[in-house]
Amino acid sequence: MKKNVTIVMLIFSLVISSFSFYTSAEASGFADVPSRAAKEVNYLAERKIANGLSPSVFGAEQAVTRAEAAAFIGRALQLNGTKRSTSFKDVSSGNFASGYIQSAVERGVLSGYDGGYFRPEQKVTRGEMAVMISKAFGYPYGGTLTGAASALMSRGIANGMEDGTFGAGQSILRVDFAVFLARTMNPAFRVKSTSSYTQVAPSVMNKVDPRLASQVVILDPGHGGKDPGAVGFGLKEKDVVLDTGLKVNELLKKTPLQVHMTRTGDTFPSLSDRTNFAKSKGGDLFLSIHANAFNGSANGTETFYYSSSATNQYVSDSKLLAEKIQRRMLMAWNLQDRGVKQTSKLYVLKYNDMPAALAELGFIDQESDNQKLKSEYWRTAVAKAIYYGIIDYYNAKGYEVDALYNVAK
Template sequence: MSKKWLYGFFGILLFVVGVLIPQGKALAFHDVPSKYETEIRYLIDRGIVKGVPGGDFAPDQIVTREQAATMVGRALGLDGDRRNTVFYGVDSNSYASGYIQSAYEKGIITGYTDGTFRPKKQMTRGEMAYLISKAFSLSDQSPVHYDDLQSSGSQYEAINKVTTAGISNGYSDGTYKPTHSITRTEFSLLVARGLNANFRVSQDNNPLEERVVTAGILNARSGPSTSHSIIGKLSRGTTIEVYSEQGDWLKFSYGSLEGYVHKDYTAPKTSGSRTIAIDAGHGDGDGGAQGNGVLEKEINLKVAKRVQDYLENSGIDVVMTRSDDTFVELGDRVTYAVNHNADTFVSIHSNSFSNPNVSGVETFYSSSALSQRASDSKRLATFIQNRLVKAMQSNDRGVKDVPYKVIDDTPLPSALVELGFVTNDSDASKLGSSYWRDRAAKAIYQGIIDYYNWKG
């Protein structure tokens, strides 16, 4: 027997069986993603996830069907003793045979119509949904929609169950991608969420609550203690979305930043008594910019009305300068807002340029007014810009001081938002999409809330 064969055998054995990792040694794997350190350490400490040859975690390695069965079997405490199975090609020589047979007997897994299990085949996100929903006996369903999935059939039901339970969710473009393979990191997260409800995410990324940062600068960490690494910083007045509590720590998200903050440095979000004017630019005969099959006045109005819904649902009064396809003179928009006791003014627009390669989000304010109003306007514009860039996944063109009439003539703190360029293919595709319009609206709403919380 050659040494090369022995080394290969023991390398496979290390991956399959793993070494017993003492409590607290989870970080021996140097390649565990810091963002998911808590969930993966939870599995490692329980012997559910083990390393690959060489001692790495291998976060991006694709999971096979036998590896998935083994991880779920360990998580559920199934009998993993090697033995013959009901499937052709999976006998007692297979390291995963015990877990595969046990999972079959429990009704957790099934094979193919030809009597095989295909253990080396890569696990897909759709197959994962079947496995996880059965492994953790999920039954609840809710109104769930993914753009690439028909809302019926057994696969949809399985994906619906794991989504409703907060174990899995889709991508930022509104798809689920059921035929895509799944990595060790992704599958580990699903198992951790199945075992521990504290790790679960809310359906459609809707938070359990919103809280406001009260510290001057608050460290965001990769896990629920000060021993975890700092992954970002949040300023006073920032509104975060909270998904779960672990002791004194909150699992949160803010744009693309996800992590943990200490609860003592946050406070429940309150809207207070506020009235904001939302101005959908252009209207009627003034269509505004157009290109790539989209028209500015229509984009502006659709986004503005969704902003209105978000704000009113949070208890803020909204004054709309127009709610349908009509035209209002610029000066009259300002007068209408002031006469209806608005304390803030936000105008929504879409951009254009002669060069179709120009793209991105930008937000304007005017400083040619009283210093406090100018300072507040800049803050408002900055909060909205920060939220929009992240939500739209767009080029950040910045916050700019330009005396556009509709924000220059008003005595109110005000900002003018340019959602993107209708003359750019990528921007126009988003601006014409109901999904991306809603993301833009929610981002503007969150930016306004950030401003109000900062304002106090």
């Protein structure tokens, strides 16, 4: 919901070695960044995600090491990067990436080699990079380099080489890693749209209720454009909820359900635009996604539904939807349960003619909630929870949906 505050999204910094100091800079100041990668590197630099070797040199053509990759992934997932002892003989507690290496291994994102070695200075190949990103961001890849490459290419995150291969055995360069990371984080940079690469598998279609194909789900990331929504510790609500909504959209596109979003970029549809859009698409279910704020003194997750049938007659189903979403978010987030609440004020719930709920993910101006809201890992987790909540709703309504619970794994 819209409240006052301000912040900077800090996910992680690209580091080249434990013995060097690097200075953040705008991509426009990096003389060695090719034009093909300028917008992606600029995106990371502006958010202090990517650092250069100096204010004017990014180190675009240098290969990424396993230690650096651990730092990239660890910071992206908000893992514990505190330097400490590790389970590897060749990674001391003084290594700049020791904390991220240990955390990433414990999370199952990275692994070592026989004999208790991590090989921190070994160069990372493009295939290994694809596996790391697939594991970190929850993309199914079948446990193979080929599957991981396909997972990134099918999502418009990575490109193949000029010879038609993925180049899985070639070292991944800093500039290419930055491009792939930016595309993973921001679907707007991808070479394919979110809606074009997700198709319903025949194995799913054949096992679910055929009536689902006619059901239309409307996702409504709140705020946008000139309206940042609530802001806390530099993190803007409009960015958090758009990213989360896009992730839910990606999952729903793998089901027979039809899905539309009121915004897919940094635009500002009015409240009436949102409800009119939902109606024009013939929506059967409407979910608005928000983050809360209250002077830093409140925390937790809550979900609202409209309490009167005067303007929205689907009170019972709206409550059911809210309950399913809330339950799943609590399971994923593990934040304070603020409950499912009735409201008579929220426009997008009041003036919709379909079951509608509004999910408040957490309080952006409260430190512990903010840590999860700013984390790519935790936003992915709550997006899956919202997806499961929607499927739970249809299950409760008598649809056969068992096969859809495997989609988000």
